[in-house]
Amino acid sequence: MSKWNNNLSSNLRKSASTITPILIAFLIGAIAIILAKENPLSTYFILISKSLFNIKGVLKTLHYAAPLILSGLAIAVSFKAGLFNMGIEGQIISSGFVVAILGYELAFLPAGVLIPLLLLIGIVVGVLVALLPAFLKAKYNVNEMVVTLLLNYAIFAILEFLTSTVFRDPSSGYVSTSMIGSSAIISRIGDSKLTLFFFITIAVFIVMYFVFHRSKLGFEITAMGKNRSFAEATGMETQKKTMYIMLLSGALAGLAGAGWMMGEKFAYTLSFSGTPGLGWDGMLIALLGGHSPIGILIAAIFYAVLKTGSASVAIYTNVPAEIILLLQALIILFLSIKFFNKKRVKKEPKKEAATNGSDS
Amino acid sequence: MDLILEILHDSLSLTGPILLCTLGGLFAYKSGVINIGLEGMMLFGGFIATLTISFTSSWVLGIITTIIMGILLGILFSFFGVTKKANFIITGFAINLLAVAVGKYALAILGTNDINVISNVVRERSDVTLWLIKDIPYLGDILSGHSLLTYLSFILIFVTSIILFKTKFGTYVRVVGENEEAARSLGIKVDKVKYLAIILGGILCGFAGYNVAVNQLASYTPDITAGTGFIAIAAIYCGQGDPKTSGLYALVFGLSRALAVNLALIIGSIAGLLDIIPYIMIVVVLSVVAIIRERKTLYRGFIHE
Numbered sequence: 001m002s003k004w005n006n007n008l009s010s011n012l013r014k015s016a017s018t019i020t021p022i023l024i025a026f027l028i029g030a031i032a033i034i035l036a037k038e039n040p041l042s043t044y045f046i047l048i049s050k051s052l053f054n055i056k057g058v059l060k061t062l063h064y065a066a067p068l069i070l071s072g073l074a075i076a077v078s079f080k081a082g083l084f085n086m087g088i089e090g091q092i093i094s095s096g097f098v099v100a101i102l103g104y105e106l107a108f109l110p111a112g113v114l115i116p117l118l119l120l121i122g123i124v125v126g127v128l129v130a131l132l133p134a135f136l137k138a139k140y141n142v143n144e145m146v147v148t149l150l151l152n153y154a155i156f157a158i159l160e161f162l163t164s165t166v167f168r169d170p171s172s173g174y175v176s177t178s179m180i181g182s183s184a185i186i187s188r189i190g191d192s193k194l195t196l197f198f199f200i201t202i203a204v205f206i207v208m209y210f211v212f213h214r215s216k217l218g219f220e221i222t223a224m225g226k227n228r229s230f231a232e233a234t235g236m237e238t239q240k241k242t243m244y245i246m247l248l249s250g251a252l253a254g255l256a257g258a259g260w261m262m263g264e265k266f267a268y269t270l271s272f273s274g275t276p277g278l279g280w281d282g283m284l285i286a287l288l289g290g291h292s293p294i295g296i297l298i299a300a301i302f303y304a305v306l307k308t309g310s311a312s313v314a315i316y317t318n319v320p321a322e323i324i325l326l327l328q329a330l331i332i333l334f335l336s337i338k339f340f341n342k343k344r345v346k347k348e349p350k351k352e353a354a355t356n357g358s359d360s
Numbered sequence: 361m362d363l364i365l366e367i368l369h370d371s372l373s374l375t376g377p378i379l380l381c382t383l384g385g386l387f388a389y390k391s392g393v394i395n396i397g398l399e400g401m402m403l404f405g406g407f408i409a410t411l412t413i414s415f416t417s418s419w420v421l422g423i424i425t426t427i428i429m430g431i432l433l434g435i436l437f438s439f440f441g442v443t444k445k446a447n448f449i450i451t452g453f454a455i456n457l458l459a460v461a462v463g464k465y466a467l468a469i470l471g472t473n474d475i476n477v478i479s480n481v482v483r484e485r486s487d488v489t490l491w492l493i494k495d496i497p498y499l500g501d502i503l504s505g506h507s508l509l510t511y512l513s514f515i516l517i518f519v520t521s522i523i524l525f526k527t528k529f530g531t532y533v534r535v536v537g538e539n540e541e542a543a544r545s546l547g548i549k550v551d552k553v554k555y556l557a558i559i560l561g562g563i564l565c566g567f568a569g570y571n572v573a574v575n576q577l578a579s580y581t582p583d584i585t586a587g588t589g590f591i592a593i594a595a596i597y598c599g600q601g602d603p604k605t606s607g608l609y610a611l612v613f614g615l616s617r618a619l620a621v622n623l624a625l626i627i628g629s630i631a632g633l634l635d636i637i638p639y640i641m642i643v644v645v646l647s648v649v650a651i652i653r654e655r656k657t658l659y660r661g662f663i664h665e
Contacts, residue, residue: 036469084449132643142650145396145449146594147643153587154636154643161632275464276457287450320468325461333454336446 018288018295021334029327036319043323046316051308059192065304066201066263067092070256071282072289072296073208078249080291082225083137085246087148088253089279090155091129093272095122095257097159099184100177100268101167103261107181114183119200119258126254127247129155134246138239144246152279163268177268186263195263204255209293221245253279276325281307284328287335303328367615367622368502373576374621375614376510377402377568381592382599382610383513383520384564387557389601390524392537393441396452399589400459401433401562403582405569407463410475410580417480422574426566434562438555456589463582475580477573507575509567516564517607524603533557565589587639594642598649609645616641 030040051057071088078085099118106114133151136142160175169178186195212218220241223231232238256278265272273279285303289295306324314321381398388395395401408429413422437455441448467473494504524530532553535543543550568588573580591613599606616638624631 032465136643136647136650140647140650140654142647143597146590146597146646149590150587150594150639150642154639157632157635157639161630164632165630276460280457283453320465322461322465322468325457326465329454329457329461332450332457333440336440336448336450336454337444338446 014290017338018290018335021331021337022288024334025327025330028330029323032323032326033319036317036323038317038319043313043317043319047309047313048305049309050312051305056192057308059189059194061301061304061308062198063193063195063263064308065300066195066198067256067260067278068281068285068300068304068307069201069205069297070252070259071278072285072300073205073282073293074249074252074256075279075282075286076289076291076293076296077208077221077252078245079286080225081221081241081245082228083242083245083249084145085130085133085148085249086145086283087130087133087151087279088249088282089273089277090148090152091126091250091253092257092260092278093159093268094129094155095125095254096261096265096272097162097177097268098122098125099258099261100180100266103180103184104178107183109183111183111185111187114181115186115262118184118262119255122258122261123251123254126250126252126257128250130246130250130253134243134250137246138242159268160270163270167268169267172267175270179267180262184262185266186259197259197263200255200259204252205293205297208252212293217241217244253282256282276328281328284332284335287332363622363626365498365501367618369505370621371611371615371618372502372514373506373510374617375611376507376513377572377576377588378591378595378610378614378617379513379517379607380509380564380568380571381589382595382606383516383603384561384568385589385592385596386520386524386561386601386603386606387533388554388561389596390537391533391554391557392540393448393554393558394452394593395437395558395561396449396593397433397437397455397589398452398561398565398592399585399587400452400456401430401437401565402569402572402589403456403459403463403585404429404433405566406573406580406584407459407466407475407569408566409570410477410573411466413477413480413574414475419574422570426570427563430563430566431559432562433566434559435555437562438551438558442551442554442558460582463580467582473581476578477580478578507571509571509575512567513571514607517603520603529553529556591638591642594646598642598645612645613638613642 026044030044033040033043051061071092074088074091075085099122102121103114103118106117109117129151133142133144133147136147137144163177164175167177169176172178186197188195210218212221220231220236223234223236224238224241224245228238257273260278261268261272281303285296285299288299288302289297306327310321310324313319313323381402384401385395385398405426409422409426412425413419416422433455437448437451440446440451467475494500522530524533532543532548533556535546535548536550536553540550543553569585572584572588577584592610595606595609595613598609620634620637624634627634
């Protein structure tokens with residue numbers, strides 16, 4: 001009975017510590033909305049209602065949630081192991097770019113062959129892009145965060161060059177590659193925006209759920225994240241695992257990029273991943289979801305609601321669609337604090353007294 | 361020859377902001393806090409500076425608001441990272457995102473693509489000419505004609521060195537970074553030292569943003585920083601937190617940026633690829649430094665952090 005109570009209160013605390021940052025972010029966001037001379041309440045209502053209160057909106061939201069789930073999982077896999085793979089963004093756009101080029105060049109293949117092939121290629125590209133930082137981290141302990149972040153800039157510059165020169169579609173008015181062939185497009189379901197890719201994502205999600213909670217790798221990820229040196233000392237091959245985890249993260253990102261290309265964008269443009277980019281969205285989602293698969297699923301859908309809604313906000317009010325960027329940054333900011341942590345609350349006064357004592 | 365002089369001249373001015381961020385991040389780094397938010401603090405600095413100048417046409421006010429902004433961001437980061445014991449990697453990252461978000465949101469509300477201060481700045485734009493030095497052949501062309509903040513950034517290398525190694529505050533910062541518990545037992549107010557170190561960094565990053573947005577580009581867009589904050593973090597890592605060594609790396613990265621800018625004018629459409637030089641170079645330098653370090657200290661197969 002008491003165990004049950006403990007579980008309940010721990011779950012309550014978990015949800016409270018997730019919801020509080022969101023509420024604070026929305027409160028501060030309200031100030032920004034007032035600055036744009038609009039009513040925060042009605043703006044927030046539009047933000048949510050258009051993407052949640054009708055079937056079409058819900059399907060659209062789920063469609064946008066698919067790549068977010070994958071990129072959230074990609075971030076969570078590495079962050080949970082204490083590896084800050086910030087290269088998700090670069091891995092997503094690389095994969096999207098290669099899929100765009102091959103989807104155009106190989107358009108003669110039938111859809112049944114081409115789509116699985118391109119998804120696979122997307123995964124491979126994601127892995128390849130993750131290979132260098134993974135190797136450097138595993139073998140030489142080069143700070144993976146700095147390397148992946150800087151490689152993002154390099155990758156973007158390279159793709160910008162390729163898109164605007166070698167692979168530019170001459171018939172297009174702006175910088176873009178040629179459209180992928182119709183056999184490379186993942187078909188929609190009925191007249192909704194939802195594609196089969198969503199169901200592929202859910203399948204991957206289920207696999208990842210078991211990887212996180214039931215597999216040896218999942219256990220090792222948690223162990224490494226908690227204390228890497230200890231994990232090493234108990235005989236875990238952390239170098240090898242670092243490699244695996246970073247590459248798995250890259251594979252998930254690659255799949256996200258491929259799906260986003262074949263289900264939504266159909267050609268690589270410089271704004272392929274949007275602002276701030278699917279990779280950064282993934283970071284918010286992983287943090288909101290507390291690095292657990294179920295949490296990520298909920299967070300991805302929540303964020304897709306906001307993302308879909310932000311377009312409506314820009315149409316129906318004077319508030320710019322950039323409000324979503326603001327909310328995202330604020331949520332991440334306040335998520336970095338743990339608001340309700342039982343252990344901390346209990347220990348804090350004691351520790352604080354001790355510190356105060358030595359301070360004065 | 362002219363080209364070489366031009367590249368060397370530019371590498372000094374492009375080093376300026378990198379150096380300011382590097383030195384800014386150094387204080388926090390030495391006190392045991394890695395500030396990923398350098399980039400965002402710099403962007404906020406450039407934003408508030410151009411905003412102030414475009415409304416008041418006064419660069420003095422621009423500097424003052426930049427400093428205030430730096431202090432506020434420093435307090436924000438410290439409050440989260442030090443007082444609330446947040447995961448400061450994520451706090452720093454959130455500040456970066458926030459800087460871009462605030463910039464884009466403000467531009468959208470103002471209904472423009474950038475905050476242009478060319479007309480306001482022209483009068484103050486006068487780059488400093490160093491008398492006597494400017495008449496030395498070659499050397500004069502390279503050293504003279506930079507903005508005041510550029511010169512300041514190079515002077516600050518030595519000032520930082522002195523502060524860190526010769527003053528009481530600097531010693532406190534280093535002690536806190538080396539061993540927090542020991543510092544506490546000596547009666548050092550650990551949190552206060554960290555706050556000061558981070559706030560100092562916030563101000564210097566603000567200056568970096570001012571330098572880029574006002575002196576170099578005379579306009580603000582949310583992408584003017586182009587990874588400068590992360591380049592600075594790489595410089596800090598490579599130099600292992602020593603102001604002079606880290607400063608030297610900042611100079612190397614400035615040089616590679618100057619190469620990209622100047623060569624772009626000559627070789628045409630492939631120039632887009634040159635933008636990657638600084639980033640690739642940093643990854644190479646980081647790797648080489650790490651490989652050398654690992655060769656030196658590998659024991660028992662343990663990975664030292």
